[in-house]
Amino acid sequence: MTTPDTVAELIARSNRLGSDPRNTNFAGGNTSAKGTGTDPVTGQDVDLLWVKGSGGDLGTLTEQGLAVLRLDRMRALVDVYPGVEREDEMVAAFDYCLHGKGGAAPSIDTAMHGLVDAAHVDHLHPDSGIALATAADGESLTQKIFGDRVVWVPWRRPGFQLGLDIAEIKRSNPQAIGCILGGHGITAWGDTSEQAEANSLQIIRTAEEFIAANGRDQPFGAELPGYRALPxxxxxxxxxxxxxxxxxxxxxxxxxxxxxxxxxxxxxxxxxxxxxxxxxxxxxxxxxxxxxxxxxxxxxxxxxxxxxxxxxxxxxxxxxxxxxxxxxxxxxxxxxxxxxxxxxxxxxxxxxxxxxxxxxxxxxxxxxxxxxxxxxxxxxxxxxxxxxxxxxxxxxxxxxxxxxxxxxxxRMPKPKPLATRIALVTGAASGIGKAIATRLAAEGACVVIADLDAGKAQAAAQEIGGSDVAIGIAADVTDEAAVQAAVDATVLAFGGVDIVVNNAGLSLSKSLLDTTAADWDLQHNVMARGSFLVSKAAARALIDQKLGGDIIYISSKNSVFAGPNNIAYSATKADQAHQVRLLAAELGEYGVKVNGINPDGVVRGSGIFAGGWGAKRAAVYGVAEEDLGEFYAQRTLLKREVLPENIANAAFALCTSDFSHTTGLHVPVDAGVAAAFLR
CATH class of the missing domain: 3.40.225.10 (Class II aldolase/adducin N-terminal domain)
Structure with missing residues (x-):
């Protein structure tokens, strides 16, 4: 059989078997195929073994996840095997049997696949097979269910000796299609890929059917009073x-x-x-x-x-x-x-x-x-x-x-700076919030993107990396029940919370006389009240965990700088800025740091500016809206436009160990606005 056919069939079989949880668990088990390849040095045909490498998952296996070994060299290890007390040395020896660049690292089960005299071998961890393997009378059950078609193998730790044992079982039992490995799982084989797969499934399904037909009711015993599941x-x-x-x-x-x-x-x-x-x-x-x-x-x-x-x-x-x-x-x-x-x-x-x-x-x-x-x-x-x-x-x-x-x-890679940390970011479906969520996730954090628009939040989460990295939820930060639901969703998704970023905001650019009470209330509800509600709900979880944590407020240069036609927005940003000081003083005893970031003039990618704020601020300053970012840049000391990613950089830095002793700080990210310097 040609190499491409052998490998393609192995991958297809592995994916089919691995995609059904009845057959094996995630990243569990391994499959193999033997065939002919070309020696890259001599150009001659050589017998090869392709086997799922260490740590891979059958359901998602690709060719890159296969280890490739010279079969003659691997089988020659039998002659130098030093015995069960030193069999760990054989794993290192597999490296000297690799073909070409070798592919993935060979797993401990490689010997089983190489030594068994069959073109295709499957080693799987099906629940039904392990149920028999862990039954007190598993050996007699195996004989009763399968006769001589499936052979019982007493428990042995995975390794070279187990490979020798199963190879001998295959030689001594030509009628057998596989075996039950005591305490462990199953192994099956076949002359073709289709036959190996069919034999694996026959063992798994036969075990399932036997248990279903012969198992007693209530195998876990009667229901304990008071232990039934809550609604x-x-x-x-x-x-x-x-x-x-x-x-x-x-x-x-x-x-x-x-x-x-x-x-x-x-x-x-x-x-x-x-x-x-x-x-x-x-x-x-x-x-x-x-x-x-x-x-x-x-x-x-x-x-x-x-x-x-x-x-x-x-x-x-x-x-x-x-x-x-x-x-x-x-x-x-x-x-x-x-x-x-x-x-x-x-x-x-x-x-x-x-x-x-x-x-x-x-x-x-x-x-x-x-x-x-x-x-x-x-x-x-x-x-x-x-x-x-x-x-x-x-x-x-x-x-x-x-x-x-x-x-x-x-051999595992060094963890990223925010590995194991869980972040809740409000207003994170776009703009600054999305940039912060993206950066935190890139640095190893799990992230919950909370936004008024659930669809946009979920889309942003998917873009960042999927449910093992980020989830998107709807959250109205002005609603106390909705805020608690967001915190609950966070702790149920990832176990807890370590980083809270109060970013949700909006702005209406109006003069004092044009600002209505409704304008004032709306902005204070979202930013001042919203930040308070989010911080309060999250603080309960942070205190309960006893792991410390970070609360970050995305405030504004306007919290310390007085500008025209901006009273409601600037006043609520000043409220947020003082919340930073108050909470830093109160939560320090729990190891929770509270810091703020004061951006200015974030035009590109900003949801606030896109919502009409940009046009109004441009009108105040007498510039075209498309030139507003450059206008803001030119009024700074550094003459640089501030982007959402710049705010994200500051948020990340505040969460790292480099700032482990910093709380109550306001970090300006405004490219240098002298009038907003903190005093």
């Missing part, structure tokens, strides 16, 4: 009230981003009598517990318990969890084990409410939750037909603190 509105309100506090707990060792889910499967699990026992047993598949930790933190209170009572109990449970994790580490760590990475939970389960999951960014947090949902499905299947019996705790530790896993973590 949706009450559930999400309680989740929003708890989210910042929980994120603070989960970030004790290192700041985390959060994700919330209240899917029926999670709520059903938490309402059942057996959930404390099962949760304590922890997850089994290595892909699961590497992302979820060995077990979750579970609140042991009924669904209708008050938020404050929940917080008190969670504080106790969190300390117990940390002590338990430290004890787990100390039980199994050796002199050469990596240092403990942190004792906080990655999964927190709240009966009646749902699941909170945590990670270094939104995607990691979301995927951790998806993996625990996989684990719940596995527990359900195993308990339905047997008893859930995950791998031993000592084996979990061996993988969690595996030198190869540590090496993978050390």
């Amino acid at each position: 949706e509105s009450d559930r999400r309100a309680k989740a929003a009230a708890l989210a910042p506090f929980l994120r603070g707990l989960a970030s004790t060792d290192k700041a985390q981003v959060g994700h919330f889910t209240d899917t029926p499967a999670v709520l059903e699990f938490l309402a059942a009598a057996e959930h404390p026992r099962l949760a304590a047993l922890g997850t089994s598949c290595p892909d699961h517990f590497l992302r979820t930790k060995v077990k979750p933190l579970v609140l042991d209170l009924p669904a209708d318990t008050s938020v404050e009572e929940c917080k008190d109990r969670l504080t106790e449970l969190h300390e117990a969890y940390r002590e338990d994790y430290r004890a787990y580490y100390e039980r199994y760590a050796s002199a050469d084990s990596p240092a403990m990475r942190g004792a906080d939970p990655a999964i927190i389960l709240i009966p009646g409410v749902g699941m909170f999951s945590y990670g270094k960014d939104k995607q990691t947090a979301r995927v951790a939750g998806e993996f625990y949902l996989n684990a719940i499905n596995v527990m359900r299947g195993a308990e339905a037909v047997s008893t859930y019996a995950p791998i031993d705790e000592s084996e979990k530790f061996r993988i969690e603190y595996w030198a190869l896993e540590e090496a993978k973590l050390q």
